[in-house]
Amino acid sequence: MAILLRMPEVAANATHATLQAWTREEGETVAVGDCVAEIETDKAVVELNADATGVLGRRLVAAGQEVEVGAPIGVLLVDGESAIDIDALIAAAGGGGATPTAAAAAAAAEPTPATAPAAGAASPAAAPSSRVFASPLARRLAARLGVDLAALRGSGPNGRVVKRDVEQAAQGGRPPAAPAAAPAACASAAVPAASTSAAALPADAAFTEVPHSNMRRTIARRLSESKATIPHFYLVADCRMEALLALRAQVNAGAARKISVNDFIVRAVAVALREVPGANVGWTDSAMRHYREADVAVAVSTGTGLITPIVRGADRKPLSVISGEIADLAARARAGQLRPEEYQGGSFSVSNLGMFGVSEFSAIINPPQAAILAVGATQAVPVVEDGELRPGQVMRCTLSADHRAIDGALAAQWLAAFKRLVENPLSMLI
Incomplete structure (x- = not known):
């Protein structure tokens, strides 16, 4: 059966990590122990290795995106599988909301302005749909606090509802504005290079802004x-x-x-x-x-x-x-x-x-x-x-x-x- 690749807890008590780069393409065969992706922690870059032999069927998260620990980031097809229902697989595994599909991941990797939308404005990824995109932790927290996920606009990657959105809603506040999508990282880079957000600045600005790395x-x-x-x-x-x-x-x-x-x-x-x-x-x-x-x-x-x-x-x-x-x-x-x-x-x-x-x-x-x-x-x-x-x-x-x-x-x-x-x-x- 298909296996969900999840963001590992690569550092003690870590809640998020960044998928720095994919090292395998969709459709490529991987063996047990092969490096599938490089994960950036607050201190270093570590490898995510495959636990089974199979084919990388889908990459659910774009390179450069910060993902909550435990969230699905990819699908490994084993036993000769060729096609599966990604949403059904995530739901059956109790993984919560889906992460970006390959098309969405590719779009997220495109350069975007660094300015975030206003807190009250819906982002494109938060457009009305029959499915609520939320992290597993956010879903559990919402159930415990009695928060309606469908009423929230997520501040996570691609409009995903994350823990902080649920906490703010439970306290009667408005969720924070969604951060800009991170640029795609080079698969060969050992240490992620910071990217500037000059696109968000006036033409005559006297400075550029460099987004904080996880380490910083x-x-x-x-x-x-x-x-x-x-x-x-x-x-x-x-x-x-x-x-x-x-x-x-x-x-x-x-x-x-x-x-x-x-x-x-x-x-x-x-x-x-x-x-x-x-x-x-x-x-x-x-x-x-x-x-x-x-x-x-x-x-x-x-x-x-x-x-x-x-x-x-x-x-x-x-x-x-x-x-x-x-x-x-x-x-x-x-x-x-x-x-x-x-x-x-x-x-x-x-x-x-x-x-x-x-x-x-x-x-x-x-x-x-x-x-x-x-x-x-x-x-x-x-x-x-x-x-x-x-x-x-x-x-x-x-x-x-x-x-x-x-x-x-x-x-x-x-x-x-x-x-x-x-x-x-x-x-x-x-």
Whole structure:
């Protein structure tokens, strides 16, 4: 029998994801495990693989469209089937309203003005019909709240009624205006490129608008929540770098892989967490989370935003392994190829802007973690030793800590351990 391909929950607690590109054409045969489509999450692009051998009978969603998790996006024909009633299949499977057919999907991929219609105006996809187009979640919520779906004008793709429309109707409000259809994405792109909505702007406009990517929206939401709800406090330490730089030069003189200063920093952070386990914690509303491993998340800048791949058990790994993992994770992060388990979790974060010449900065905590270390550039500055002024190499680090989970004295103890390890780098290698 035919199988509905549904939008998977590719990230924990995700409600929507974007179908970035189809990798198979309608009528093309696919085998078990073959990639059928590429799904964009808030952090990366993952493959949707076929669970059975068959023929891709219909693509129900256009490339570039955001779809609710669990909604049908395609139909896989198995056992020699050649034609089926798509609407009947969706209804029989309890899938709720139908998604766009191939013709509608093709139309949705055409460039459209970026301005959305007024909330009270019906969109073309919301024209009267005998069938209400709604997501499965919207249907369940409408039944529970007693909302008539037929009376709603959807704000989802192609006029589809989604959760927010039902919630607004239940509260006596009007549903939001439908967003413009997203442009089709290139199937060969590893990371989705942002598209401008210049068509919606006056000819003499002094700017263009770039729609937010899933990653950018997630970053904005999480950091806003973190800064607004977590009581940050900050401690600053100046680390002498002469010994570490000399050791690095010695190691790199005969090493196949060059070790970076950041590799040393990640190792020092992990060893300091092992020495001061009280700082290796996270805050949740119900309990304090004590991490058993020093899993260090390293901030990596990509073309669509910031992502923090994780070096697991960094206190147990030699520098060469840490260096190789960071290089591999960073490269795949920029290509949008990280698996969810490679960037979800972590017990502590490091953000290093020293390579850009930034002398110092304060970073925002990534919950449920309770701390993040912001690392500045190593700079030649005058220092005082034994009452005499001498040239020195100093790196300034700022620890941001969650005061609900880490007290000031504990944070100071951890930062002191980190500073000692950096200034005596051989001790972190033992």
